[in-house]
Amino acid sequence: MPDSLTSRETTTTSVVVLATTPACRLSCADGTLLDRISGQLQALPVREVQVVTPGGGLGADLRGVAKIARIASGAVAVLPADLVAHTEALALLLEHPAHDTGALVSHDATAGPMRPPVRVEGGKIVAAGSSFHLVPEANATFRGVLQAGEADLATLADVAEELAELADTGKLGPVTPVEAVDLLLVGLVRTGVAVRAAGIGPLHADRVAGQNAADSAVTRLADVDEARVRLDTSVKRDDGFFATFFVSTWSRHLIRPAAKLKLSPNTVTGISIGLALLAAVWFSAGTQGGRLAGALLLYLSFVLDCLDGQLARYTRTFSAFGAWADGMADRLKEYAVYIGLAFGFADPGIWPLAVAAMIIQVVRHAIDYSYAGAVADAARIGATWGRPPRSLLESAGARPAGGVLGLARRLERQPVTRWLKKIVVLPIGERTALIAVTAAGWNARVTFLALLCWGGAAALYQLAGRMMRSAR
Template identity: 50%
Template sequence: MPDPHANASSGASQAVAVVLATTEASGLRCSGGTLLDRLTGQLATLPVRDVHVVARSSDIIHASGGTHMIGTEGSRGLADDLRRIAKVARSSIGPVLVVAGDLVAHTEALAMLVEHPARDTAALVSQRGDDPGPTRPPVRTDSRSVVAAGTSFHEAGETNGTFRGALQVGVPDLAGFAETAERLAELAESGGFGPMDGGEVPGLLLVGLVRSGAQVRAARLGRLRADRMTGQADADAAVSRLAEVDENEARLDAAVKSNDGFFATYAVSSWSRHLVKPAARLGLTPNAVTGISVGLAALAAVWFSVGTRSGMVTGAVLLYLSFVLDCVDGQLARYTRAFSPLGAWLDATFDRVKEYAVYLGLAIGYAAGLEVAGGGPDGIWALAVSAMILQMLRHMIDFSYAGARADASRVGAAWVRAAGSLTDPAGAARRPERRAAYAGADAGWTPVASEGEGDLGGGDIGAGDGDDRAAAPVARTGGEPDPGDGRMGPEDGRVDPLGRAAAAPGAGPGAGNLILRLSRGMEKASPTRWFKKIIVLPIGERMALIAVTAALFNARVTFIALLVWGGIAALYILSGRTGRSLSR
């Protein structure tokens, strides 16, 4: 099987790493040298072009990966550390990774930052329930972003995780990041943060990013480990614990969507993950798997067109297998990190082609009038065309809504730049972290929208198809959890696309919208949450509906079922989207 980290790109697209070897723990011993040596060796296996080291001494061990210290002399303190990082950020043409030199982590954990297709601003966080401390500063995350962060000076209310000492800054945020680092340096130099040492630089930078209004993706560790060290005994134990987790299996777990549709979750993803490794070993690309899926769907349409009971059953089985591969192509893309705009476009396009080809095959088979299939013309073509038109209208609604939300996000990104106070411990001034509710890039890697997730009347594009292969995510629509839906701190304010502060959830006319209150209430219980996913008839449920009704009954029943359920889904989506829009 290919090395999971061997697909690193080269040149300007690669990240630049800054390793903060400013604590004595960076020099702790481990197999092969020091913790610093171990960390720089890991970075050499990732798509990192240069590795810079900030240290208190110029006596830096030069690792084989090209490690070198910034400047000819050691850093003079916290303010100097921050200015050196700002200098790298201003000169870099790729993302900048900032990582503590005393970090003991799985390589896969670091890859979650530098190999993410969005190449965005992100921080490595854990939600294992560990007590916060100087090396584990507290954070609060919503479903996708870090919305508050703390240090020994800064507070972060209602925290639900800890920051693990590694963050990446995407290219669009580099200029603002450099300015923030320089501002932090000035404040540190004047004693604005009290007795803070260089070990807190990563956490301080995270606070600066969040309070400056940058959207910071929460890269969750899950089973993986990333811990900062304070002593030799800790380092020895931490390195030993890394072997307790199979990084490859953890990567495979992360490749399977955790918030998919009901049918995709329980009837496909529960076993399709076992196809991913063999596909990778065979050298199959996600696009190749998409092509095989299209071929199976075409064969299903041919068997449906035969019109016999055996043909209908065979077509149903082939359609199910086609959908399985439609999930596998996305899982393979995430597992191998083989993302491309072409792959995302092919997947979305061929999903429609496969579905409409199956409609055609069903109509042809029924129109043949074979008695065993209960067939006959009986207006079957009108039903088939009606089902196709309804589905096209649903997709049109989704894409138009996605475009409107993306436009609003761009306006919001241009206007919502109010910086929070860097010297206010509570940092509550204007809560710029809520900009994440509108800025909209999906940390889940879904390219446009997601069927049936989140808000009442969720979208109908791609959930369950398993493919997240866009080079950079686009704003989510239906799949985005609504601000204040119970997954965020209740004290959080909200920001609208024009930069005006909005009331906390439950206040004001928009938040009091009956539809949104109902939607949020349904999120609190698993049965109603699944109901919200199922009722919008996402692609997984559609494929299951077609396969079951075709195998057990006939095409007429299939089309009627699609029209009835699809009509209900369309009304549900329209009401949800209308209520959501009016709530703004």
């Protein structure tokens, strides 16, 4: 039965703790494992915590989750009380401002009875396993914490009720209450819900079944500096080549000072815009010194462009407005620099090249954003009728992609080809470097010709990739 422990009306996430296994009563320094996880949740911004206690087996536990999901407002997180985890690991979901649907995963793919396999692609969980459900080509493991965003609560309730019926009738085999949260993840993934994979990195989140395992798991927590991990995870792991190796290696040292100064990410974005506009002014001077100064200011502007996101992740204050403003700022800064370079070249013949470079970037952004919009529309509308939902009774997971897409995903796992792919698409970091180097070393004509050649090739590459993915 659900028992309410806490209530905080200033936040939008509720937590359901499944205290339905004997392990939740194992002892630790904080009392029991249930006491420990409850204390951690008290320190996190959650609205309320409800504990589901044993009362009828797996089916009853799942129906308890469904009942809570039916009446909840805001996101609902479900986690087992036999979980030993860093508080920072729990915060990856519970403090995320989006309050979206996600699950804690480790990219350690060594699966076990308490860490079922999952397959992660593009930051989403595309296949999830249990003792009944298999996952081909698993590349990560689920670590016990699942959150359903408000938009997916009805689906969570439906899945929980369907799984409860299947468990009660024995159609899922010898599953036990230990697997309740694992089965819920399987159900959400197989019904087409987009589940964000929140990677724990070097943090620990382990479910335990005995006292020795509990003692060992608690001891291991002290081996990790949570504050350091929080700083490390503020830097994007999948950023571009230039941003990763020429910016983030030192911009990370600016995150804590910026936080102490109480600078907001939007303030940092504003400063970045100012530096880019100054770069455009220097470029417009048309002198060698002006181009060198402009290149340096453009680079520093990009550093701050990276820092605003890093600061947002560190302070967990990012928002939809901030993301939109950051994207718009990128376009404004880049086109202002184009104009500055064209003015500084002092030859009317440069303007067609500048306009063409702008058009190439507009086309590339249109390819990306129109594809992203189409995917979102398909997920929101078309998925319910365009393809049948996958059965919760199928023991095998979804097949991995074959053909060209399958080859592309296999190449993605190789460091060299992964970095080459990131460079080829000419992201904002590589464009910044290209503009700065060619403008400082040569002139605006070389800059625009380089942007047109590389940008055109990148546009064709993106278009081909989007067409193949759309056809699939």
